[in-house]
Amino acid sequence: MHSTTHFFLCLLVSAGVTYLVRMVPLVLIKRKITNRFLRSFLYYIPYAVLAVMTVPAMFYATASAISAAIGFAVAVVLSYFEKGLLTVAASACGAVLVAELVLHACGVL
């Protein structure tokens, strides 16, 4: 549950932090980062963040963990074969929809 005041404070904090992270280096820093650890850390961060946010959260994002697992499997296989973002996302949604229609028909949902 959230109030309007809390929402606008959150908006200010999230937008402010995101903007500062982007703006400060672009405006101030002119030299290249050479520290190998830092460069490597920043290389791994996006993958680690996306992975943590996807698993296990994806399995709780639908009406049933079974349909979510089917959507996950479809997305992983298509990603492995390097289909585009849109194809992978749409196929995962389609797989979940079909799975849930079947689960409804079987009376599981």
Add this chain to the structure above:
Amino acid sequence: MRENNNFREGLRNGIPICLGYFSVSFAFGIFSVSNGLSVWEALLISMTNVTSAGQLAAVPIIAGGGTLIELAVSMFVINMRYALMSVSLSQKLGKSVRMADRFLIAFVNTDEVFAVASSKTGSVGRRYLFGLILTPYLGWSAGTLIGAIAGNILPAIVVSALGVAIYGMFLAIIIPPAKKSRHTALCIAVAVALSCMFRYIPGLQRVPSGFVVIICAVAASALFALVAPVAEQEESHA
């Protein structure tokens, strides 16, 4: 060094990003209303933040009444990669870019905008960059609005299915690089294992979700930065 400073060329290069953003932000809009935010709240978040992963992490914290500290630290860690992109982009800016322009360009320096700007031969000028960021920003905002409205009117079974769209996109982003680099794959595996620990081990379940993302991602990334530092050529595809 040649400076790319054509507004129309920027616009043309931005259209594919705009189309991609529309679908991601559509999923974000759905995700926001299913977490209990209003259509306008979802739209305002997209218009002021312009960052997919950050916004996705922010919504459960905002909707769940999380603390501002948790939110600030989450946004900082998740968006930290933009600092490196901004440093890199600053080397690429042409002479036409004024100090005031930098403040505006930074606002929409997303992964994709950065990737396209970096791929140009020579430097990039203000007109080119303004053309480049215009349609992605509009696509990001419009997609959120339409997604949030759709999330409110579509039948529950369709919303349930669309809820996995954003995760599908995340998988499509992380799996191809993991295929090419064993260390990237292992880093993802460690991050996932840590994430599952926080979900299923009783004592750890009480840690707020924003901090779980930070702790797991920083631990996995720092570990691999230590044991498997990357060469500069490898970084470029990220």
